[in-house]
Amino acid sequence: MVSILGTAAIATALLLALVGLAYLLRGRARDDADLVRRGHRAVVALLVALTAAVALLEVALIGRDFSVRYVAANINTATPLPFRIVGLWGALEGSILLWAWVQAGYAALVAIRYRSRHQETVPLALAVLLGITSFFLLLMLGPANPFARIFPPPPEGRGLNPLLQNHPLMAVHPPFLYLGYVGFSVPYAFATAALLTRSMRDQWMTVTRRWTVAAWSFLGAGIVLGAWWSYEVLGWGGYWAWDPVENAALMPWLVATAFLHSVVVQERRRLLRLWNHALVIVTFLLTLFGTFLTRSGILGSVHDFTQSLVGPIFLLFIGAVLTFSVGVLLLRRDEVRDDGTLPAYLSRESLFLLNNVLLLVLAATVFIGTTFPLLAEAVGGVRLSVGPPYFNRLTVPLALALLVLMATATLLPWGPVSLSALRRLASPVVVSLGCVLALAGAGVRGFTLGAFGVIALAAAAQIAEFHRGARGLGRAEGRPYLLALPALFGANSRRYAGYLAHLGLALALAGVAASSAYRAENDHALRRGETFRAGRYLLRYDGAALVRRPDRLEVVAAVSILPSGALEASPGRPAAAVPALATLYPSERFYPQQRTPIPTPAVRSTWRGDLYLVLLAVAPDGSAVVKAIVNPLVPWIWTGGLLMALAGVASIWPGRRS
Amino acid sequence: MRAGRLPRAARPVPATLALLLAAWILITATAPAPGQSRALGQRVASGAQPTALDQQVRAIASRLRCPVCQNESVADSPSELAGQMRALIRAKLEEGQPPQEIVAYFVSRYGQWILLDPPREGVGWILWSAPAVVLLVALMAAVTFLRRTVRQGEAAADGAESVTG
Numbered sequence: 001m002v003s004i005l006g007t008a009a010i011a012t013a014l015l016l017a018l019v020g021l022a023y024l025l026r027g028r029a030r031d032d033a034d035l036v037r038r039g040h041r042a043v044v045a046l047l048v049a050l051t052a053a054v055a056l057l058e059v060a061l062i063g064r065d066f067s068v069r070y071v072a073a074n075i076n077t078a079t080p081l082p083f084r085i086v087g088l089w090g091a092l093e094g095s096i097l098l099w100a101w102v103q104a105g106y107a108a109l110v111a112i113r114y115r116s117r118h119q120e121t122v123p124l125a126l127a128v129l130l131g132i133t134s135f136f137l138l139l140m141l142g143p144a145n146p147f148a149r150i151f152p153p154p155p156e157g158r159g160l161n162p163l164l165q166n167h168p169l170m171a172v173h174p175p176f177l178y179l180g181y182v183g184f185s186v187p188y189a190f191a192t193a194a195l196l197t198r199s200m201r202d203q204w205m206t207v208t209r210r211w212t213v214a215a216w217s218f219l220g221a222g223i224v225l226g227a228w229w230s231y232e233v234l235g236w237g238g239y240w241a242w243d244p245v246e247n248a249a250l251m252p253w254l255v256a257t258a259f260l261h262s263v264v265v266q267e268r269r270r271l272l273r274l275w276n277h278a279l280v281i282v283t284f285l286l287t288l289f290g291t292f293l294t295r296s297g298i299l300g301s302v303h304d305f306t307q308s309l310v311g312p313i314f315l316l317f318i319g320a321v322l323t324f325s326v327g328v329l330l331l332r333r334d335e336v337r338d339d340g341t342l343p344a345y346l347s348r349e350s351l352f353l354l355n356n357v358l359l360l361v362l363a364a365t366v367f368i369g370t371t372f373p374l375l376a377e378a379v380g381g382v383r384l385s386v387g388p389p390y391f392n393r394l395t396v397p398l399a400l401a402l403l404v405l406m407a408t409a410t411l412l413p414w415g416p417v418s419l420s421a422l423r424r425l426a427s428p429v430v431v432s433l434g435c436v437l438a439l440a441g442a443g444v445r446g447f448t449l450g451a452f453g454v455i456a457l458a459a460a461a462q463i464a465e466f467h468r469g470a471r472g473l474g475r476a477e478g479r480p481y482l483l484a485l486p487a488l489f490g491a492n493s494r495r496y497a498g499y500l501a502h503l504g505l506a507l508a509l510a511g512v513a514a515s516s517a518y519r520a521e522n523d524h525a526l527r528r529g530e531t532f533r534a535g536r537y538l539l540r541y542d543g544a545a546l547v548r549r550p551d552r553l554e555v556v557a558a559v560s561i562l563p564s565g566a567l568e569a570s571p572g573r574p575a576a577a578v579p580a581l582a583t584l585y586p587s588e589r590f591y592p593q594q595r596t597p598i599p600t601p602a603v604r605s606t607w608r609g610d611l612y613l614v615l616l617a618v619a620p621d622g623s624a625v626v627k628a629i630v631n632p633l634v635p636w637i638w639t640g641g642l643l644m645a646l647a648g649v650a651s652i653w654p655g656r657r658s
Numbered sequence: 659m660r661a662g663r664l665p666r667a668a669r670p671v672p673a674t675l676a677l678l679l680a681a682w683i684l685i686t687a688t689a690p691a692p693g694q695s696r697a698l699g700q701r702v703a704s705g706a707q708p709t710a711l712d713q714q715v716r717a718i719a720s721r722l723r724c725p726v727c728q729n730e731s732v733a734d735s736p737s738e739l740a741g742q743m744r745a746l747i748r749a750k751l752e753e754g755q756p757p758q759e760i761v762a763y764f765v766s767r768y769g770q771w772i773l774l775d776p777p778r779e780g781v782g783w784i785l786w787s788a789p790a791v792v793l794l795v796a797l798m799a800a801v802t803f804l805r806r807t808v809r810q811g812e813a814a815a816d817g818a819e820s821v822t823g
Contacts, residue, residue: 235736236730236734236735236736237734238734241729241730241734243728243729244729271807338807340807341807341808342804342807342808343808344808345804345808350804353800353803353804354800356800357793357796357797357800360792360796361789361792361793361796364788364789364792365789365792368785368788368789368792369785372784372785376781380781382770382781383769383770383771384770384771384773384776384781384782384785385723385770385771385772385773385774385776386774386775386776386785387723387729387731387774387775388720388731388774389720389721389774389775390774390775390776390785390786393775394789522712596737599736614736616736
């Protein structure tokens with residue numbers, strides 16, 4: 001029953017998309033406001049139909065309706081309710097439905113928000129969005145139907161991949177990614193419509209700025225939450241493995257970041273028109289490419305991916321979007337000709353250009369490293385791996401160059417670089433040198449020391465700008481300094497939100513640098529009651545227990561953190577009698593659908609870093625092997641990353657213009 | 659020349675910068691691999707506990723792909739096979755085998771695929787040099803763009819000056 005209703009809902013959605021497309025295109029061609037209005041209504045109805053489809057799939061997932069193949073493949077009777085709900089984005093078909101739903105949501109928002117504005121472009125922009133949605137709807141009616149039936153229904157489903165069922169972050173990370181991915185279709189649609197209608201030459205970016213920043217924030221938050229999930233679930237003590245799935249999300253984020261910067265140059269100087277169009281197109285293509293990479297099965301093996309039609313169809317669609325976009329650009333090349341000028345070779349504007357160069361080369365490096373093994377195998381039959389050593393070697397220097405640039409460009413005013421403006425660099429440079437000296441005194445050496453110096457420079461430059469702004473505003477309006485600081489966001493939310501995002505990046509990279517260079521890890525074979533040391537921590541293994549849960553078995557170890565000087569303070573006292581400061585419970589989880597146990601780490605975070613414990617084995621006599629990792633500054637990564645996303649939100653928060 | 663604009667001598671700066679950056683990338687891409695790879699969150703510091711041997715094992719293991727995992731290095735994988743491979747690396751190091759030989763042993767058993775940093779030979783060269791090529795092309799494009807737009811800027815500014823002055 002659910003199958004039929006669900007497929008019908010998707011078919012209705014496709015019908016509505018096509019009808020809406022026809023209304024909008026004809027309404028625009030005939031300049032008939034009534035037809036256009038009907039088109040808008042079709043867009044909203046499309047959202048309703050897809051919401052019904054999502055609700056139906058959720059009903060099937062929550063009610064464990066194993067006659068639906070997707071449910072049988074991803075849920076079993078033991079799957080707890082939260083993860084049955086989350087099962088919507090646990091596999092290919094469900095995530096395509098989620099994509100289409102989010103896409104319809106964005107389209108409906110555009111239709112409602114611009115009901116009576118930008119009459120030239122909005123119908124075409126909506127038509128582009130409907131075209132994209134139709135592709136995903138066709139995919140679902142063809143090879144990726146989430147409502148496909150299985151007969152006879154199996155008595156028990158296979159269950160979600162246990163890794164996906166192991167942590168609540170799994171519930172939020174994919175929706176954020178999708179909200180980000182799909183969000184970039186809005187600036188793409190407006191850019192295309194602006195070209196086709198020869199209107200909104202430099203305004204399409206301003207009109208879609210909020211959408212772009214929102215998508216950028218969602219995607220950034222999605223990436224950080226994904227890294228966090230990997231850290232909390234996978235038990236290797238790392239957070240970024242340069243896995244193709246991670247790279248797929250990073251590439252559009254990098255290009256979108258370039259776009260957010262180069263947009264400013266176009267607004268100020270009427271330059272880089274073609275370039276900005278290209279960036280929007282590339283960002284959108286990369287979101288499609290990312291979905292293709294992660295969902296077509298091509299990563300398992302190049303030869304796997306032709307087993308389902310989804311991969312080839314996706315490639316065709318990416319090719320079609322590329323052809324269409326380039327075609328539109330060629331057709332309207334007179335529209336994207338620049339007529340502005342730059343005042344000097346060395347100006348803040350040219351530094352923005354260099355920022356774009358570096359970000360694009362970063363994205364290209366990630367792209368090359370991600371696709372090269374696929375190409376080498378498909379074309380030459382050579383099996384190669386491209387892993388962390390390659391990516392780190394090439395991206396770290398680029399990232400450091402980008403940080404130096406970020407510090408410089410933040411401090412300089414628009415226009416030509418003058419010697420007096422360069423003097424603003426002085427205090428951040430002094431701060432950075434001070435940091436370097438202090439760290440060198442603490443024993444940091446070599447490359448890591450240099451990296452910290454650059455990060456400190458970048459952070460100090462942002463703080464210096466906040467300080468200069470707050471002092472200036474305080475003087476101009478007679479406000480006390482501490483009140484003027486938050487008022488900066490009201491005065492120029494875009495600029496200071498940008499600096500806040502820069503600060504977040506510096507924080508996150510400080511965490512990356514510290515945890516890469518100074519992670520200390522050791523495996524400890526322990527008897528019950530035995531104490532051991534990990535970095536500054538004194539720990540005691542208190543034994544293990546078997547815990548039965550509805551969907552799994554768990555072997556849980558208890559490891560207590562003792563005051564680090566406890567043993568020396570009273571040498572006579574047995575370690576077992578020392579009261580614990582806290583207890584951590586790393587565990588191994590056994591799921592019926594997986595042969596090997598999943599180690600679930602226990603993490604204790606302070607601002608200085610993490611103590612990260614992984615239970616590797618427990619013997620019948622209760623002795624255990626525990627991996628202890630001391631990972632400095634890791635919480636800075638999450639803080640910095642989420643600060644960047646929040647900065648994005650702050651810059652588009654409505655109603656704070658003054 | 660008006661105040662605020664840098665003297666003409668400052669102009670080759672973008673080109674010089676371009677060359678410097680490209681050189682940097684080329685050097686980092688072609689320099690021999692150091693003893694320890696700087697995989698994010700992977701290196702063991704010279705703390706109190708991990709020994710020099712531990713570090714060597716980890717350095718080699720983080721360059722090798724775990725054959726039975728999805729995109730995990732031998733150093734990070736909790737799988738049994740990866741554990742055996744780490745033990746083998748340790749044994750070979752204790753026998754006094756140099757790291758290159760140990761890596762070569764794994765390559766001979768599993769193929770080039772086992773290496774997480776592909777060798778800089780054959781098609782590997784394309785992989786390692788492509789980013790530097792992209793950087794050069796992008797910088798050249800940026801410089802060309804600057805030449806075009808800034809020259810126009812001067813012409814416009816000079817024109818404006820002659821009108822007002």
